[in-house]
Amino acid sequence: MDATIHKFRDASGREDRPSRTEAEDAVRTLLRYIGEDEMREGLVDTPARVVKAYDEMFAGYDQDPEQILGRTFEDVSGYRDMVLIRDIVFHSHCEHHMVPIHGRAHIAYLPDGKVLGLSKIARLVDAFAHRLQTQESMTAQIADQIQGVLKPQGVAVMIEAEHMCMVMRGIRREGSDTVTTAFTGTFSDEVAERARFFDLIRTGSGR
Numbered sequence: 245m246d247a248t249i250h251k252f253r254d255a256s257g258r259e260d261r262p263s264r265t266e267a268e269d270a271v272r273t274l275l276r277y278i279g280e281d282e283m284r285e286g287l288v289d290t291p292a293r294v295v296k297a298y299d300e301m302f303a304g305y306d307q308d309p310e311q312i313l314g315r316t317f318e319d320v321s322g323y324r325d326m327v328l329i330r331d332i333v334f335h336s337h338c339e340h341h342m343v344p345i346h347g348r349a350h351i352a353y354l355p356d357g358k359v360l361g362l363s364k365i366a367r368l369v370d371a372f373a374h375r376l377q378t379q380e381s382m383t384a385q386i387a388d389q390i391q392g393v394l395k396p397q398g399v400a401v402m403i404e405a406e407h408m409c410m411v412m413r414g415i416r417r418e419g420s421d422t423v424t425t426a427f428t429g430t431f432s433d434e435v436a437e438r439a440r441f442f443d444l445i446r447t448g449s450g451r
């Protein structure tokens with residue numbers, strides 16, 4: 245499993261980033277490549293729209309996951325049991341074909357004195373989803389980032405996703421989900437904790 249976390253790059257930091265105009269020209273080239281007339285009325289503004297959409301869909305390269313998780317809370321009255329956020333819907337793009345992946349992430353951790361703001365976990369998913377991804381990398385990146393920043397007793401991540409590159413092209417197989425998991429700490433060591441994680445995802449009543 246490739247757990248490499250893309251290096252945080254700030255918007256101005258990459259000297260080799262093409263300009264907006266160059267990116268729009270590249271879209272015009274693709275329009276011509278598919279057989280379109282990039283000058284026809286309906287397409288005149290399309291390159292600018294596509295680049296704007298890319299800014300949003302790939303905003304993750306300018307987001308620092310560590311900063312997203314930065315603030316933790318310690319005053320949780322001694323709560324030590326599992327915290328599970330399930331069904332975090334996300335949209336991403338596969339790094340092989342640059343077409344959408346859509347799915348759900350289920351993320352749990354066993355606190356060791358500190359907890360995260362709940363919204364920060366969904367923000368973390370978005371930061372990684374808004375980059376080119378493989379499902380395996382994204383799963384490992386989320387687990388490693390939470391483990392690294394929060395240092396809980398363990399992290400469990402499960403992602404279920406559909407890859408449009410398998411639906412719209414190639415094998416053209418609708419409805420198959422890919423499931424990936426990553427476990428650290430107690431979840432990695434103890435089969436019972438993993439079982440409770442799976443139980444809570446499916447039934448909501450692990451104990």
Ligand SMILES: Nc1nc2c(ncn2[C@@H]2O[C@H](COP(=O)(O)OP(=O)(O)OP(=O)(O)O)[C@@H](O)[C@H]2O)c(=O)[nH]1
Nearest residue numbers: 338339340341377378379380407409410413414415
């Ligand atoms: N492991 C993994 N594979 C993925 C993911 N997303 C897409 N793929 C696969 O990446 C592979 C790329 O295979 P290639 O043979 O290089 O490319 P291709 O000719 O477009 O492959 P086909 O999709 O089989 O037509 C395909 O099998 C895809 O299904 C992912 O998140 N993880």
Ligand SMILES: [Zn+2]
Nearest residue numbers: 338340341409
């Ligand atoms: Zn693909």
